[in-house]
Amino acid sequence: ELKVEQNPLFLSMQEGKNYTIYCNYSTTSDRLYWYRQDPGKSLESLFVLLSNGAVKQEGRLMASLDTKARLSTLHITAAVHDLSATYFCAVDMLNILGTSGSRLTFGEGTQLTVNP
């Protein structure tokens, strides 16, 4: 059974600082997603990482994937208040043939608060 663990679960940081959210998963997968959720809202897609070594950047957020270590990171650079939200990583559950099924197992989420 695929397990996905995020840490930290709660993160309070000051504007202008850098920090990294970690996402570990327990079984083989080659596809990982990062989503943002604002209170009372649905999920906004941030990144999809499709291969080992993939790195994507959008604004102050950068995500990477190491499939050998079963680890993804979401790095926040020079945080601003608008980044306050809950961030989820989600891992593709491979099907019985070992291929992508597009069925996701989610981490617990990291609740990020950026303080002025």
Added chain:
Amino acid sequence: SAVISQKPSRDICQRGTSLTIQCQVDSQVTMMFWYRQQPGQSLTLIATANQGSEATYESGFVIDKFPISRPNLTFSTLTVSNMSPEDSSIYLCSVYRGWDGELFFGEGSRLTVL
């Protein structure tokens, strides 16, 4: 991104009743999924909605409780049957866009069972 519309956006229901949630996508998609997000929790996959065949349910979810229809490539419904307060959650429809691996979510349907 895909435009995914869900109805209702929220509802308050009585114990023992059933509610059907609709998911409409603005383009044809092969794969559609239903997730549940319990209050303050992460998301859990309920089932894959297969067009033209029965849905495929994840461990812990059964067809009698969560019947799903997928009559065509742009539409699906999820019914929450014989509801109890434990069913109070946000139910989200998701679609897979194959060419770039993206998975998008609808706005969610927030269900409160009294």
